[in-house]
Amino acid sequence: MNASRRTALFSVAASAALALSLTACQSGEGAKAEGAAPVAKDTASAAVSAPASASAAGTSGNTGTGAGTAVGTAHKSDSGSAGAKKGTATPLCRxxxxxxxxxxxxxxxxxxxxxxxxxxxxxxxxxxxxxxxxxxxxxxxxxxxxxxxxxxxxxxxxxxxxxxxxxxxxxxxxxxxxxxxxxxxxxxxxxxxxxxxxxxxxxxxxxxxxxxxxxxxxxxxxxxxxxx
The missing domain is CATH 2.60.40 (Immunoglobulin-like)
Structure with a gap:
């Protein structure tokens, strides 16, 4: 085989290999991009839900088991005691x-x-x-x-x-x-x-x-x- 033919065949083979490499890279990037999209979506969802959870926790702390409940319970207990004292009646003599x-x-x-x-x-x-x-x-x-x-x-x-x-x-x-x-x-x-x-x-x-x-x-x- 003469030199010019070998050169031509090498060029074709190199071009084909380059094309395959590019295709593989593009295919890998595409897969990576497709795989990254759900991650980004999940991350966004987490970012959105995290403040909501924090807000819910804050609400629970104020009106549920937090200090607000303790104060409210104490106030209710005090007023109840005062009411009991005021409302306590001497029993009738039998x-x-x-x-x-x-x-x-x-x-x-x-x-x-x-x-x-x-x-x-x-x-x-x-x-x-x-x-x-x-x-x-x-x-x-x-x-x-x-x-x-x-x-x-x-x-x-x-x-x-x-x-x-x-x-x-x-x-x-x-x-x-x-x-x-x-x-x-x-x-x-x-x-x-x-x-x-x-x-x-x-x-x-x-x-x-x-x-x-x-x-x-x-x-x-x-x-x-x-x-x-």
Missing amino acids: AQDVKVSAERQDGPPYTHIILTARNTSGHRCEMAGFPRIQFLESHKQDVPSVAKSKPAAPTVLNPGDPAFALVKLSDGGVDEDNEVVTAFQLVLEGDSTVVAVDSSAGGGLAVDPAKTLTGYWTTELRNGADDF
Whole structure:
């Protein structure tokens, strides 16, 4: 083979090899570019989602388990405690908490008695309202109360303390409507338990059902308010 033919064949072979090399390089770059695109996309997605996650974490820190919740809980607890203190009410005295007795208030014809209810329990309680008294089996209506005798403040009893209620029996004198009562019953406000009161001392009480009245429970009898 002559020299010119060999040179020509070498040139063709070199050109072909160069073309293949270029094609391979282009093909590799193309693959690399195609492979890089998803990476760039993922990186962009991560870059976008990262601030959102940070924002969500920041929100959670302020309103979830962060200091904001602790402060809010403490405030709620404090206000709840204050409310509990303000709203705490003294329980009403029940029949089992007191001992009730009756005593004549004046001389013959004994138109009034004083009821005394002493707190025999080990706790404070309130003698609310007035005693619901029934003197006679033949008269089931409660003795009416006198509004002016209602105290301005609740009648709260510590253990051992007494409360008083003035009760009118009649207008006095000899009256055919009077009936002798040696025992009567009453109930306290907020309690349906019947309290029996012995009034047999001195031969009993002369009661006119049409004239009876009762005052409210108070810590002491007061002139004027308890005159009826």
